Amino acid sequence: MHLYGTQTVNDKGHLVVGGCDAVELAREFGTPLYVMDEAFIRQNARAYVQAFRERWDRFAVAYAAKAFFCTAMAALAHQEGLHLDVASGGEIATALAAGVPAERLFFHGNNKSPDELALAVASGVGRIVVDNLYELSLLRAEAARQGARPRIYLRLTPGVSAHTHHYITTGQLDSKFGIPIETGDALAAVREALRTPEVELVGLHAHIGSQIFDLNSFRVAAARMMAFCAAVRRETGWTCSELDLGGGLGVRYTAEDDPRPIEELVAVLTEAVAEQAAALDLPLPRLVVEPGRSIVGEAGVTLYTVGAIKEIPGVRTYLAVDGGMNDNPRPALYQARYEVVVANRMRAERVRRVTVAGRACESGDILVHDADVAADVEPGDVLAVLVTGAYNYSMASTYNRFPRPAVVFVQDGRAEVVVRRETWDDVRAHDVLPPRLRPAGAAEEAAATGAGPDAVPVERG
Numbered sequence: 262m263h264l265y266g267t268q269t270v271n272d273k274g275h276l277v278v279g280g281c282d283a284v285e286l287a288r289e290f291g292t293p294l295y296v297m298d299e300a301f302i303r304q305n306a307r308a309y310v311q312a313f314r315e316r317w318d319r320f321a322v323a324y325a326a327k328a329f330f331c332t333a334m335a336a337l338a339h340q341e342g343l344h345l346d347v348a349s350g351g352e353i354a355t356a357l358a359a360g361v362p363a364e365r366l367f368f369h370g371n372n373k374s375p376d377e378l379a380l381a382v383a384s385g386v387g388r389i390v391v392d393n394l395y396e397l398s399l400l401r402a403e404a405a406r407q408g409a410r411p412r413i414y415l416r417l418t419p420g421v422s423a424h425t426h427h428y429i430t431t432g433q434l435d436s437k438f439g440i441p442i443e444t445g446d447a448l449a450a451v452r453e454a455l456r457t458p459e460v461e462l463v464g465l466h467a468h469i470g471s472q473i474f475d476l477n478s479f480r481v482a483a484a485r486m487m488a489f490c491a492a493v494r495r496e497t498g499w500t501c502s503e504l505d506l507g508g509g510l511g512v513r514y515t516a517e518d519d520p521r522p523i524e525e526l527v528a529v530l531t532e533a534v535a536e537q538a539a540a541l542d543l544p545l546p547r548l549v550v551e552p553g554r555s556i557v558g559e560a561g562v563t564l565y566t567v568g569a570i571k572e573i574p575g576v577r578t579y580l581a582v583d584g585g586m587n588d589n590p591r592p593a594l595y596q597a598r599y600e601v602v603v604a605n606r607m608r609a610e611r612v613r614r615v616t617v618a619g620r621a622c623e624s625g626d627i628l629v630h631d632a633d634v635a636a637d638v639e640p641g642d643v644l645a646v647l648v649t650g651a652y653n654y655s656m657a658s659t660y661n662r663f664p665r666p667a668v669v670f671v672q673d674g675r676a677e678v679v680v681r682r683e684t685w686d687d688v689r690a691h692d693v694l695p696p697r698l699r700p701a702g703a704a705e706e707a708a709a710t711g712a713g714p715d716a717v718p719v720e721r722g
């Protein structure tokens with residue numbers, strides 16, 4: 262059994278995370294529950310910052326908010342000295358609400374809306390990572406309107422195919438993201454940006470994909486970007502002073518995964534860039550990375566309560582939990598694999614093979630195929646799915662109108678809610694029932710009784 266971060270097993274045989282007994286967490290906060298090991302998140306953040314500090318003068322580690330984000334996470338990342346990679350107006354608003362200065366944000370997206378660009382320019386977002394020439398034209402107009410001159414990067418595709426699920430590769434020619442180098446479009450885009458006085462082109466960006474184990478893909482991407490910098494300098498005289506190499510480092514979900522340590526990734530990137538800078542006679546750029554999964558992934562655990570257990574003799578046993586694809590869509594989307602433990606039977610032999618099923622109305626709502634769990638697992642037990650810190654809460658849905666779970670940060674035996682559990686009322690909070698669809702007499706009754714729980718919201722204006 263592989264335990265992560267601060268995880269241990271106590272003398273009751275219960276899983277402990279951040280000094281908190283997982284069974285007690287489930288009792289106190291309910292299930293499903295996302296539990297984030299704060300000390301482990303901080304440790305990963307520090308590993309990035311420290312590794313750069315030892316090797317590079319000018320750098321930024323921008324935590325990729327999309328992996329897991331809420332106001333508390335923004336504040337925590339900021340406390341650790343991280344910048345933030347944000348990809349929507351909502352992520353910008355969350356970062357600003359947490360007190361992160363706009364200057365520390367890198368704004369991404371392959372189709373940013375005019376409203377989002379307006380917000381980014383008005384709030385003074387540090388770098389806008391322009392994905393295409395259409396966006397450049399929108400940004401140019403917005404900058405002129407506001408009389409500002411935003412600093413931008415151009416997002417390029419370096420033509421590197423990372424070995425990972427094809428839904429999460431992004432650096433190859435055939436991608437919806439970025440401007441390809443190999444077609445000549447990237448050079449043309451640089452020229453266009455340099456001809457656009459409303460923006461200041463300060464750097465280039467590439468992100469080759471996610472959940473990557475082979476550091477050589479990063480080396481090749483870094484080298485190609487530097488070679489492109491040299492070509493651009495030759496052609497235009499412009500020097501790329503900031504190079505953003507994205508995120509993508511893999512984590513361990515199961516025994517089959519063998520991720521490289523954070524320090525090794527940073528060593529590979531800095532070596533590749535330094536080598537190329539020397540060979541191509543380029544100044545060392547400010548280096549930026551955007552890790553998401555490798556900071557929060559292994560730090561998360563989702564707790565569920567075991568419900569119905571359905572045995573089909575000679576076929577399989579379905580063990581149903583009170584969550585599923587709503588709180589973790591990754592198995593359904595990417596055939597992602599996870600390890601599970603029964604949090605209240607950590608010392609039991611894992612001899613019973615089950616299929617962990619969610620409760621959504623989808624046969625594909627299977628969290629884990631062929632999990633080995635304690636033989637006497639029974640309804641009411643607490644099941645923990647490990648390594649759910651990245652792309653679980655952030656991709657959660659309310660399919661079937663299931664409220665989304667709470668998130669707690671745990672550290673040194675203390676558990677704090679950082680996202681409260683949604684209620685059935687939350688799930689229908691934005692519903693509007695037009696008067697013509699109201700049941701006869703409902704409005705009069707609501708007015709007379711002073712708007713009880715079933716009162717229909719009245720839209721005005």
Ligand SMILES: Cc1ncc(COP(=O)(O)O)c(C=O)c1O
Pocket residue numbers: 325328346369468470471472507508509510551552553554555651
């Ligand atoms: C532009 C960009 N940067 C950073 C990331 C973070 O990636 P990861 O969570 O794999 O580190 C992503 C997502 O893959 C991304 O699209």
Ligand SMILES: N[C@@H](CCCC[NH3+])C(=O)O
Pocket residue numbers: 327429471472591595651652
């Ligand atoms: N959502 C994906 C990662 C996407 C990376 C974002 N560019 C996952 O869960 O693996």
